[in-house]
Amino acid sequence: MANVFEFAKRKHLTVQEKEAREELFYSIADSGLPQLLQKFQDALFTLDSEAARMYNVSDPCLRDTQQIILGIQRKEYWATRILDSLGKPGSGITDGNIQWIGSYDMCNGVSGTVYVDMVNNTGPQYTLQGKYCKGRLNLGIPNIGATTYGTCVPKTCSAKDADTLMNLALSLLSDKMHFYIVDCPTVETEYDARAIVSITICSIIGLLMILGTGYDAFIVRYIRQKRKIQQEKYNEMEKNKMDAEQYQSESSLNESTSLLKKIKQKPIVVGREEEGTVGKILMSFSVMTNGEKLLSTSQGEGSLTAINGMRFFSITWVILGHNFSSGLQFSVNSVPFYAEMFNRWTFQAIGNAFVSVDSFFTMSGLLLSYLFMKEMKKTGGKMNWVMFYFHRFWRLTPPYMLVLMVSATLTRYMGGDGGPNWVKNGIERDFCKETWWTNLLYINNIVKTDKMCIGWSWYLANDMQFFVISPLMLIPLYYKRNLGFIVCGVLLLATFITTGVLNSENGWPATPLEQRTSKDGGSSYMDGYYFKPWCRIGPYIVGIMGGYILQACNCRCKINKLVNLICWLVATVVGCLIVYGLYDSLTGTVLSTPVAAFYNTIHRSAWGICICWVIFACATGNGGFVNTLLSWKGLVPLSRLSYCAYLIHLIIISVRANSQHAPMYFSVFEEVSDIGISSIPCFVIITHVINVALFPRKRNHKFRHSDNFSSGLLTYTCLI
Numbered sequence: 090m091a092n093v094f095e096f097a098k099r100k101h102l103t104v105q106e107k108e109a110r111e112e113l114f115y116s117i118a119d120s121g122l123p124q125l126l127q128k129f130q131d132a133l134f135t136l137d138s139e140a141a142r143m144y145n146v147s148d149p150c151l152r153d154t155q156q157i158i159l160g161i162q163r164k165e166y167w168a169t170r171i172l173d174s175l176g177k178p179g180s181g182i183t184d185g186n187i188q189w190i191g192s193y194d195m196c197n198g199v200s201g202t203v204y205v206d207m208v209n210n211t212g213p214q215y216t217l218q219g220k221y222c223k224g225r226l227n228l229g230i231p232n233i234g235a236t237t238y239g240t241c242v243p244k245t246c247s248a249k250d251a252d253t254l255m256n257l258a259l260s261l262l263s264d265k266m267h268f269y270i271v272d273c274p275t276v277e278t279e280y281d282a283r284a285i286v287s288i289t290i291c292s293i294i295g296l297l298m299i300l301g302t303g304y305d306a307f308i309v310r311y312i313r314q315k316r317k318i319q320q321e322k323y324n325e326m327e328k329n330k331m332d333a334e335q336y337q338s339e340s341s342l343n344e345s346t347s348l349l350k351k352i353k354q355k356p357i358v359v360g361r362e363e364e365g366t367v368g369k370i371l372m373s374f375s376v377m378t379n380g381e382k383l384l385s386t387s388q389g390e391g392s393l394t395a396i397n398g399m400r401f402f403s404i405t406w407v408i409l410g411h412n413f414s415s416g417l418q419f420s421v422n423s424v425p426f427y428a429e430m431f432n433r434w435t436f437q438a439i440g441n442a443f444v445s446v447d448s449f450f451t452m453s454g455l456l457l458s459y460l461f462m463k464e465m466k467k468t469g470g471k472m473n474w475v476m477f478y479f480h481r482f483w484r485l486t487p488p489y490m491l492v493l494m495v496s497a498t499l500t501r502y503m504g505g506d507g508g509p510n511w512v513k514n515g516i517e518r519d520f521c522k523e524t525w526w527t528n529l530l531y532i533n534n535i536v537k538t539d540k541m542c543i544g545w546s547w548y549l550a551n552d553m554q555f556f557v558i559s560p561l562m563l564i565p566l567y568y569k570r571n572l573g574f575i576v577c578g579v580l581l582l583a584t585f586i587t588t589g590v591l592n593s594e595n596g597w598p599a600t601p602l603e604q605r606t607s608k609d610g611g612s613s614y615m616d617g618y619y620f621k622p623w624c625r626i627g628p629y630i631v632g633i634m635g636g637y638i639l640q641a642c643n644c645r646c647k648i649n650k651l652v653n654l655i656c657w658l659v660a661t662v663v664g665c666l667i668v669y670g671l672y673d674s675l676t677g678t679v680l681s682t683p684v685a686a687f688y689n690t691i692h693r694s695a696w697g698i699c700i701c702w703v704i705f706a707c708a709t710g711n712g713g714f715v716n717t718l719l720s721w722k723g724l725v726p727l728s729r730l731s732y733c734a735y736l737i738h739l740i741i742i743s744v745r746a747n748s749q750h751a752p753m754y755f756s757v758f759e760e761v762s763d764i765g766i767s768s769i770p771c772f773v774i775i776t777h778v779i780n781v782a783l784f785p786r787k788r789n790h791k792f793r794h795s796d797n798f799s800s801g802l803l804t805y806t807c808l809i
């Protein structure tokens with residue numbers, strides 16, 4: 090996300106920056122690409138052993154660099170490919186195309202046979218291979234950022250050697266240019282202890298899935314079903330035999346026949362056999378049984394069906410927003426693309442997608458309050474508070490920790506052939522060695538936020554923290570309604586005051602994409618405001634009050650058509666103002682600090698009120714076509730996958746973006762279509778969902794579903 094702030098700022102170029110970009114363009118155009126390559130080749134020819142050793146270039150690297158120079162002189166094919174793989178300026182420099190990455194595959198694929206006696210080209214032979222390295226090339230032009238430059242060096246060279254050789258070559262071209270190495274990206278092939286442990290755990294789960302599915306399919310569904318059919322046939326034959334004997338006996342009655350007749354035992358109907366402990370464990374990991382549960386469109390009585398659609402569309406919104414912000418550092422047209430997009434008012438739905446998370450906070454609070462009140466009424470005000478917290482922790486944590494384990498230990502091996510932008514150590518800093526426990530305790534949004542593992546898990550931490558303090562609002566609401574609303578109002582006022590004061594003191598903008606936001610300012614905004622529970626609890630409190638109202642009226646509330654229409658209009662207008670109201674801010678008009686502070690203080694809770702109205706209207710029969718859309722049963726399975734999709738979608742996006750071998754060209758079509766790749770867990774089953782939703786079938790038998798944890802763990806494991 091940090092890269093978004095930089096690119097949002099860069100779309101507003103000053104006159105000096107535009108002139109600097111034009112200067113760069115014309116300097117390259119005057120020299121011409123062939124001349125630039127020739128100068129670079131001449132610079133390499135001037136290197137000698139004394140000059141290289143003066144800069145501490147290793148002997149093997151120096152030797153192979155000299156081999157390359159001689160190979161170029163002899164016009165050998167492998168040496169030519171090394172030159173060809175070097176980064177070169179492309180078109181669109183003035184539009185921000187400063188990705189001169191060269192060819193990662195060509196460089197790493199170079200393999201030439203050279204002689205130890207390189208001058209006479211005789212003697213023993215050995216193989217010289219290329220190695221791709223990437224760095225930042227400072228062109229020495231004011232107001233122009235350093236370009237991303239890819240170079241190709243012998244495999245025997247270290248990153249420090251590559252840095253030295255490049256700067257030696259550049260010093261012969263210009264005293265203003267400077268190169269500093271970033272990395273020589275490679276994909277890890279040797280599994281470390283962390284990876285081995287993770288693979289072992291995943292393999293055990295995978296084996297249990299195979300065994301469980303086989304047990305379910307062969308033992309439970311085939312052998313037992315076959316045995317049941319045979320037993321039913323036998324019972325039917327026995328019944329017919331008994332009826333025949335009864336008829337014969339009755340037809341032969343006379344005065345000498347005893348009135349005491351032997352009563353035949355009725356056939357025993359054999360039902361489904363009870364599973365033992367091992368059978369229950371295996372069935373918990375059955376893909377077939379869990380798949381039926383996952384893809385089922387049935388819902389319990391009293392369910393708030395509209396929430397299914399809201400979950401699905403909200404997680405799609407989240408994924409779409411993250412997809413648009415990924416790969417910015419590896420794009421050839423990010424500046425003109427976002428300059429155009431931000432000038433479209435329709436794009437504000439993506440530029441201000443931050444409120445999509447507040448939809449989940451609202452729904453979380455509403456469902457908790459709604460179900461809590463129902464349970465308290467059912468039990469007469471009794472609640473097992475140990476299970477209240479334990480169930481929440483146990484339901485969310487296992488898949489969360491499983492995804493964290495995979496992200497921290499295995500993403501570094503997911504790069505395939507790698508790429509110039511590949512992160513060698515994976516997407517998690519230091520393999521989460523110092524911060525994994527903050528995720529486990531759900532405090533990663535407060536403690537060590539600069540090293541947060543699975544950066545998007547800040548939401549889970551907030552949601553768990555809100556859940557922990559929720560009884561402070563729920564208990565007063567249940568026993569004393571007015572007192573409960575007063576408590577909620579006080580907490581809501583407290584978060585308003587806290588948010589307003591922090592925003593005013595720090596001068597945070599209404600959105601981190603605003604023009605005045607620097608990269609450091611964006612980080613301060615996220616860490617000081619966006620991640621913190623005392624600034625984000627507003628929608629959750631609104632949801633708790635909404636859930637209480639919904640349960641108190643038992644989802645029955647007749648609203649006058651005119652009043653209903655007015656409420657829908659007000660909710661629509663407020664929602665549109667929240668999402669689209671920052672258009673001027675994103676197109677150059679900087680909001681004052683008081684206005685920005687007011688927006689940050691109010692808009693999230695106001696958005697929560699809009700979400701609560703939609704759920705309330707749909708649940709009470711006042712939703713119309715909106716309820717028809719959100720309550721479509723085909724969205725039920727996709728709604729169940731929203732948590733899993735949130736956990737893994739940024740891993741997929743990050744691995745995909747980092748493994749690109751060539752700079753990306755941004756377009757609306759590409760970004761929207763890529764959401765299918767980023768949300769595979771939701772979309773791979775869409776065909777089956779529609780089939781189940783539109784053409785329901787009656788099943789001849791029912792199977793016991795596994796518990797939530799096992800089913801969830803299986804699902805998340807499959808999706809990973």
